[in-house]
Amino acid sequence: MSAKRSSINRPPTPDVDRDRENQEPTLQEIINIKMIESGEKERLKELLRERLIECGWRDEMKSLCRAYTRKKGRNNVTVDDLVHVITPKGRASVPDPVKAELLQRIRSFLASTAT
Amino acid sequence: MMSRNSMYTNPKPCKHLADYKLRHGLSGYNLLQEQIRTTPSGKSSVKNHQTEIPRCCFCNGYQKRLYLCLICSSISCSSHTLLHSQCENGHDIAVDIERSELYCVLCCDQVYDPDFDKIVMLKHLMDLPRSGNGVDVSAGRRSSKRRRLCSALELDLKKTKQLVSMRDLRAKSCYPLGLRGLNNLGSTCFMNSVLQALLHAPPFRNYFLTGQRNHEVCRKRSSDRLCLLCDIYVFFSAVFSGDRTPYSPAQLLYSWWQHSANLASYEQQDAHEFFISVLDGIHENGVKARNTGECHCVAHRVFSGQLRSDVTCMSCGYTSTTYDPFMDISLNLDTGNCPSTDLANKSLKPSDNTYVSTLLGCLDLFTKPEKLGSDQKFFCENCQERQDSVKQMSIKRLPLVLCLHIKRFEHFPVRRMSRKIDRYMQFPFCLDMNPYLSSSVVRNRFGNRMFAFEGDELDTSTEFEIFAVVTHSGTLDSGHYVTYLHLKDQWYKCDDAWITAVEEEVVRASQCYMLFYAQKMLYYKANEDLVCQPVSPRADPFLPIAGCC
Numbered sequence: 001m002s003a004k005r006s007s008i009n010r011p012p013t014p015d016v017d018r019d020r021e022n023q024e025p026t027l028q029e030i031i032n033i034k035m036i037e038s039g040e041k042e043r044l045k046e047l048l049r050e051r052l053i054e055c056g057w058r059d060e061m062k063s064l065c066r067a068y069t070r071k072k073g074r075n076n077v078t079v080d081d082l083v084h085v086i087t088p089k090g091r092a093s094v095p096d097p098v099k100a101e102l103l104q105r106i107r108s109f110l111a112s113t114a115t
Numbered sequence: 116m117m118s119r120n121s122m123y124t125n126p127k128p129c130k131h132l133a134d135y136k137l138r139h140g141l142s143g144y145n146l147l148q149e150q151i152r153t154t155p156s157g158k159s160s161v162k163n164h165q166t167e168i169p170r171c172c173f174c175n176g177y178q179k180r181l182y183l184c185l186i187c188s189s190i191s192c193s194s195h196t197l198l199h200s201q202c203e204n205g206h207d208i209a210v211d212i213e214r215s216e217l218y219c220v221l222c223c224d225q226v227y228d229p230d231f232d233k234i235v236m237l238k239h240l241m242d243l244p245r246s247g248n249g250v251d252v253s254a255g256r257r258s259s260k261r262r263r264l265c266s267a268l269e270l271d272l273k274k275t276k277q278l279v280s281m282r283d284l285r286a287k288s289c290y291p292l293g294l295r296g297l298n299n300l301g302s303t304c305f306m307n308s309v310l311q312a313l314l315h316a317p318p319f320r321n322y323f324l325t326g327q328r329n330h331e332v333c334r335k336r337s338s339d340r341l342c343l344l345c346d347i348y349v350f351f352s353a354v355f356s357g358d359r360t361p362y363s364p365a366q367l368l369y370s371w372w373q374h375s376a377n378l379a380s381y382e383q384q385d386a387h388e389f390f391i392s393v394l395d396g397i398h399e400n401g402v403k404a405r406n407t408g409e410c411h412c413v414a415h416r417v418f419s420g421q422l423r424s425d426v427t428c429m430s431c432g433y434t435s436t437t438y439d440p441f442m443d444i445s446l447n448l449d450t451g452n453c454p455s456t457d458l459a460n461k462s463l464k465p466s467d468n469t470y471v472s473t474l475l476g477c478l479d480l481f482t483k484p485e486k487l488g489s490d491q492k493f494f495c496e497n498c499q500e501r502q503d504s505v506k507q508m509s510i511k512r513l514p515l516v517l518c519l520h521i522k523r524f525e526h527f528p529v530r531r532m533s534r535k536i537d538r539y540m541q542f543p544f545c546l547d548m549n550p551y552l553s554s555s556v557v558r559n560r561f562g563n564r565m566f567a568f569e570g571d572e573l574d575t576s577t578e579f580e581i582f583a584v585v586t587h588s589g590t591l592d593s594g595h596y597v598t599y600l601h602l603k604d605q606w607y608k609c610d611d612a613w614i615t616a617v618e619e620e621v622v623r624a625s626q627c628y629m630l631f632y633a634q635k636m637l638y639y640k641a642n643e644d645l646v647c648q649p650v651s652p653r654a655d656p657f658l659p660i661a662g663c664c
Contacts, residue, residue, distance in 0.1 A: 032168070032177070033168060036168055042154075046154075046156065056451075078222065078223050078224035078225075079218075079223075079224055079225045080193065080223050080224065083180075083193075
């Protein structure tokens with residue numbers, strides 16, 4: 001006779017309908033939280049801003065916005081429009097050295113806070 | 116306390132912002148003020164919880180732009196702001212958390228309110244280290260402003276009856292007054308070119324032509340000594356006499372040699388150096404310099420302005436501000452090259468060789484914040500130690516006549532070598548200096564603000580018109596200066612003794628070295644004074660005036 005023994009050690013079934021807030025944060029979120037708390041995110045943002053200004057990326061985006069606004073007419077353009085238009089181009093045109101530098105900084109940050 | 120810059124027209128608020136203001140006034144803004152945090156670099160953000168990460172109340176996202184509702188303080192991301200406004204009636208105005216900028220949910224666009232900006236900037240100022248925060252919150256010094264305006268008008272008002280009476284019957288009435296070739300006395304094109312520009316600087320010209328320089332009673336002349344001002348007066352009279360035969364400014368050259376003994380030779384000289392030296396000579400020869408306040412010699416009244424230099428500590432944001440007078444501004448050519456970051460792999464511009472330098476680019480470069488090198492660490496009063504800092508120049512006060520000098524001669528003292536930069540630079544005929552004023556430059560430090568708080572120059576215009584271009588051709592050792600004059604809508608090429616009317620394309624294509632701009636009103640008034648009849652249609656536009664009467 002195979003009696004089914006209830007496993008008292010078995011963890012409770014996760015409630016699928018539970019709020020998202022109670023789910024375990026993803027790795028990305030953990031890293032983000034750590035970076036914000038330590039102030040590193042703000043520093044990285046400043047660094048990125050500086051590099052993108054230096055290499056002319058910001059001026060390039062500005063002239064893209066100006067061209068778009070001229071085409072559409074000044075009163076027919078919103079900030080949201082501009083953001084949508086230039087985001088793909090902006091993401092694609094970040095120079096590789098800038099990306100590399102930021103990645104390096106993030107890597108060293110992670111290495112220093114590894115528990 | 117703070118005056119608004121009337122030059123900057125505030126966009127009209129949208130209906131929703133207007134409604135919000137009617138209903139809530141400034142209460143929402145004031146409550147927000149406490150939550151604003153500022154960084155030394157000038158950024159203001161809203162941080163209502165120190166440690167918590169702001170998240171959208173609908174999707175829990177934290178990576179998009181987040182907006183804080185001004186009425187209920189709930190946070191939505193850019194995808195869900197509309198949803199929030201639909202859930203709660205009237206919650207239409209929000210603040211971009213990261214930038215402290217107003218956003219209208221229903222218009223889906225950024226909106227502006229000077230009252231809001233005032234509150235943000237007040238908070239920013241309060242956060243900055245106490246003394247010398249780099250922002251002048253005192254009311255504009257109206258009395259000195261008025262004095263300067265009066266001075267400008269005075270140079271201008273005393274009018275043209277004298278000019279008309281000086282017109283000689285020999286004058287070719289189809290050309291404007293004051294056009295006369297200058298003989299080259301031995302590599303003196305550097306002098307001739309600058310003199311042509313000075314002859315037509317409106318307030319400068321008026322000073323000498325309207326008898327304000329009374330050389331009869333000049334003490335120096337009566338005791339047989341040289342007086343540079345008197346010689347300039349004689350020079351002006353000769354050029355505006357109506358006689359069109361080329362004039363030899365020998366007396367003036369001799370007089371100037373006495374003043375600048377180190378430059379007295381027959382070698383080629385630098386036109387810009389001559390310009391500065393002549394102004395200096397006028398200053399010293401003229402009215403006794405006062406110990407306090409501004410100098411009232413004609414050179415200063417016409418050409419002097421004031422520069423502002425801000426050095427900001429990158430650690431704490433403390434800014435040290437100094438003001439220095441200037442008689443002209445020397446600009447480096449903007450080449451479009453990035454100082455760091457090798458772009459060889461992913462070049463934004465197709466080829467660096469196609470970048471055209473422009474005057475506005477040079478002015479941008481001049482007023483750009485510049486990181487001081489690690490060997491130039493600035494001693495910060497607030498931190499009490501040397502820190503990395505950023506320096507930024509701007510123009511506090513514009514002169515009546517603005518002389519812009521393009522640095523084309525590079526000197527390498529170590530290698531004992533000099534070279535000339537031949538790069539072409541594009542320049543406009545109408546120039547608006549507003550973006551380079553201290554009020555504009557300082558305002559931009561605080562993000563996207565409509566509100567100006569410097570003691571703005573509400574009275575003086577920032578619009579300038581070009582009237583003279585000194586160009587250089589050739590090499591450093593053997594070159595030639597030529598001046599183009601813009602008189603009554605016609606350009607004239609002044610090449611020593613030869614003066615010809617030319618098309619504006621010729622001027623635009625020339626290699627400019629010194630640019631002379633006059634405040635628009637003065638320029639147009641001056642052109643009215645030059646009595647001139649229209650050139651007959653048969654006239655050859657390239658007919659030289661020199662040597663004919």
